[in-house]
Amino acid sequence: MASGAPSPPLSPEQQQLAALAALLMLEQKARRAASPREFAHVAVQETLQLFRYRQAVLWRASGRSGVVIEAVSGVDRPDPEAPYVRWLTGMLSGLRRRSGGETMVSLSREEAGASWEEGWNEWGVGFGLWAPLRAPEGRLPGGLWFSRDTPWTPGELALLERLAESYAHAWVALEDRQRRRGWSWSLSWGDFPWRRTAALLLLGAMFWPVHLSVLAPAQVAARDPTLITAPMEGVIASFQVTPNQWVNQGDPLFTLEDGVLSSRLEVARKGLDSAQAQFMVNRQRAFADPASKGELSYLQTLVEQRQAEVEYAAAQLNQSRVVAPRGGIVLLGDLHDWLGKPVTVGEKILTLADPKEAEAEIRLPVSEPLDLPPDAPITLFLNVDPLHPVEARLRHAGYLATPGPDGMLAYPLRARFVETDDPPRIGLQGTAKIHGRETVLGYLLFRRPWWALRQMIGW
Numbered sequence: 001m002a003s004g005a006p007s008p009p010l011s012p013e014q015q016q017l018a019a020l021a022a023l024l025m026l027e028q029k030a031r032r033a034a035s036p037r038e039f040a041h042v043a044v045q046e047t048l049q050l051f052r053y054r055q056a057v058l059w060r061a062s063g064r065s066g067v068v069i070e071a072v073s074g075v076d077r078p079d080p081e082a083p084y085v086r087w088l089t090g091m092l093s094g095l096r097r098r099s100g101g102e103t104m105v106s107l108s109r110e111e112a113g114a115s116w117e118e119g120w121n122e123w124g125v126g127f128g129l130w131a132p133l134r135a136p137e138g139r140l141p142g143g144l145w146f147s148r149d150t151p152w153t154p155g156e157l158a159l160l161e162r163l164a165e166s167y168a169h170a171w172v173a174l175e176d177r178q179r180r181r182g183w184s185w186s187l188s189w190g191d192f193p194w195r196r197t198a199a200l201l202l203l204g205a206m207f208w209p210v211h212l213s214v215l216a217p218a219q220v221a222a223r224d225p226t227l228i229t230a231p232m233e234g235v236i237a238s239f240q241v242t243p244n245q246w247v248n249q250g251d252p253l254f255t256l257e258d259g260v261l262s263s264r265l266e267v268a269r270k271g272l273d274s275a276q277a278q279f280m281v282n283r284q285r286a287f288a289d290p291a292s293k294g295e296l297s298y299l300q301t302l303v304e305q306r307q308a309e310v311e312y313a314a315a316q317l318n319q320s321r322v323v324a325p326r327g328g329i330v331l332l333g334d335l336h337d338w339l340g341k342p343v344t345v346g347e348k349i350l351t352l353a354d355p356k357e358a359e360a361e362i363r364l365p366v367s368e369p370l371d372l373p374p375d376a377p378i379t380l381f382l383n384v385d386p387l388h389p390v391e392a393r394l395r396h397a398g399y400l401a402t403p404g405p406d407g408m409l410a411y412p413l414r415a416r417f418v419e420t421d422d423p424p425r426i427g428l429q430g431t432a433k434i435h436g437r438e439t440v441l442g443y444l445l446f447r448r449p450w451w452a453l454r455q456m457i458g459w
Helices: 012-029 038-043 083-099 113-122 154-182 194-205 257-290 290-321 441-457
Strands: 055-062 066-072 105-107 127-133 144-147 211-224 227-228 234-238 251-257 321-323 326-330 348-353 359-365 377-384 385-395 409-417 429-440
Touching: 012 038, 012 154, 038 055, 038 066, 038 154, 055 083, 055 409, 066 144, 083 113, 083 127, 113 326, 144 321, 154 234, 194 211, 211 441, 257 290, 359 377, 359 385, 385 429, 409 429, 429 441
Parallel strands: none
Antiparallel strands: 055 066, 055 144, 105 127, 127 144, 211 359, 211 429, 227 348, 234 251, 251 321, 326 348, 359 409, 377 385, 377 429, 385 409
């Protein structure tokens, strides 16, 4: 026989054996599919080895009567918004409602109905075959749809019915295998209902008693500090102390410019000397000239006025030199920011504080509402040593929110340290964990989402 001669036609027995071999091979490939994508490729592409068709579609059951197109032969990924896919989805959903997804149905254009006739002609479906993939336990994961130009033969329907059972079994097993892979820990314990048990444990954990807690910025501040303010208007000339220096009562702190005050005191003194001289001259004259006695009372008043001016000028000059009213450390920023700066009466210059009398100053944001019991426990994590927290107790909680240095509203809180022998250094920054009243874990987890939802919907 020449090499270019066509192969002789197969006998009916040979055709049956070839179809059976193709059926067995497809069943094997479907069961060995490692992913849904690989199974879809076998279903819509390689089923062509069993019988001829123009197009195959794998659909997944959605809800009670809907379908979702999973794969289309000749297409890598079907676009759900494509006109053909949308028409096909609607038609297959209608067929599922009509047939109930129970039996295999072959259709022609006339049998499809007037609802799908236009699309049937537009896409050239010809003859269609509805093949649901129903598992033995009654589960319907989806099905197949085939279309071609020639009617379906009874032999092909019989082969496809057997293949549909194998495809359904392989698809369900693949889905279960994929689902169990996410719960791999349950596979080692047989059929114990770990999912239900885990759900019950999770539900029970929602009622586990816990304490509400929030985080807020905090710093170590002085308790009952002494504020040193400007005693009068003037310009700061010099400081006699440095920041964090310890001073005793009466030690000089800073000095205001006193050039004008010294001149004013000198003028007042000269005026006093002149008034006293006039008064002495007139008093001597009064012994010889009685008429000059009338001027003595005026000159006496003038001397007293000049004396008051001297005392006032001396008091102002003395106020320009500010001294410490008590002992403590000096809390002050950069000295150069104050030198030469004009100040007004009552303007804060520095603070005196006792380092042994320190407490935590906390600003609780208004976005963190928390019902604080009296003497609530507080844990302070300092930035310089976060691994060694400091315990404190709530001493005072402000009811009025005030703006802070960053402009954000917050409630001021004060907390005393439990260990008072060696409190942290004043000025250290950190984060305070404030412990509120006892509640359940579920409320703690969903408190903030519920609070945000109520703000969003206004309820």
